[in-house]
């Protein structure tokens with residue numbers, strides 16, 4: 001019988017078991033209570049060419065911590081790309097700031113620099129650039145726009161562990177960057193995240209905000225803040241996974257490459273791009289069907305479900321969601337590319353358990369669906 005094809009899930013080995021067991025047995029007292037948090041923060045930030053790292057309970061809280069650390073508040077505007085997971089934007093609302101959506105680029109699916117610039121006002125304080133599916137936008141152009149307008153660039157690298165733009169690792173762009181170690185991500189701690197920074201004052205502020213507004217080791221709180229502290233046990237798993245980063249990123253790229261090979265002779269379909277100046281860590285292989293097929297993601301997913309095969313929708317435009325008012329008409333007008341691409345895209349299985357037989361089964365099923373739509377797949 002064919003093994004179940006999983007959409008997402010980690011690759012955990014005996015190596016991780018050993019390190020987690022060490023944390024479980026020894027990581028509770030005195031200076032040992034946070035050793036894995038410290039190792040993980042120090043080595044993960046150095047790997048990304050950053051001075052400081054702060055592990056958090058997840059990536060959403062890392063974004064929140066950074067927005068709070070930058071003093072983004074009531075009435076400030078923060079721009080996000082229209083197509084992303086809600087976590088990129090939700091912390092803006094936590095801070096009672098205003099979320100402004102900008103359209104995405106049709107090729108890399110990340111924020112479109114022109115759309116970004118058009119949305120900047122006097123109230124704009126920051127833009128959260130998202131490296132969607134591991135894809136990289138032109139960071140030089142985006143940074144130049146931010147510098148010219150005096151706004152912060154925040155890099156949401158939740159999906160781009162292992163990616164590079166012009167040889168620079170995802171996570172090194174802007175005033176701060178964030179990563180996710182959710183169960184579905186390239187390296188996992190079950191739930192977990194990391195904030196990377198270069199500015200010492202901002203780091204100290206975010207560190208203070210992370211632990212109830214107190215000086216370390218004291219019970220003397222000078223502000224009411226958050227409790228976004230990491231666990232040493234989770235950090236031990238993250239640290240062990242991090243030591244295997246090349247192996248993990250290679251497997252993600254292998255899945256992507258295998259899918260692309262199956263579709264190399266199929267016209268008018270596209271996958272996560274990798275232009276010459278980009279190395280794509282491909283957290284998840286996504287596929288966009290060209291307009292010539294006249295199909296929607298819902299149709300393809302429905303047909304795959306009938307064949308007992310998994311898939312997920314490409315991220316929805318956020319303005320389409322009830323959470324952001326479901327302003328479809330204005331959203332579509334403002335972000336036509338996001339609405340168009342999202343309607344025609346699906347996520348393919350990207351669990352570390354996915355093998356070549358499963359990729360072949362998925363690919364054949366998709367080709368059959370495309371064939372039935374009149375194109376020669």
Ligand SMILES: Cc1ncc(COP(=O)(O)O)c(C=O)c1O
Pocket residue numbers: 058059060061084085087088130156158159179180181182192193
């Ligand atoms: C682009 C993006 N940003 C932020 C997050 C939030 O990550 P977490 O689930 O760790 O809070 C995710 C994770 O799903 C994501 O894909």
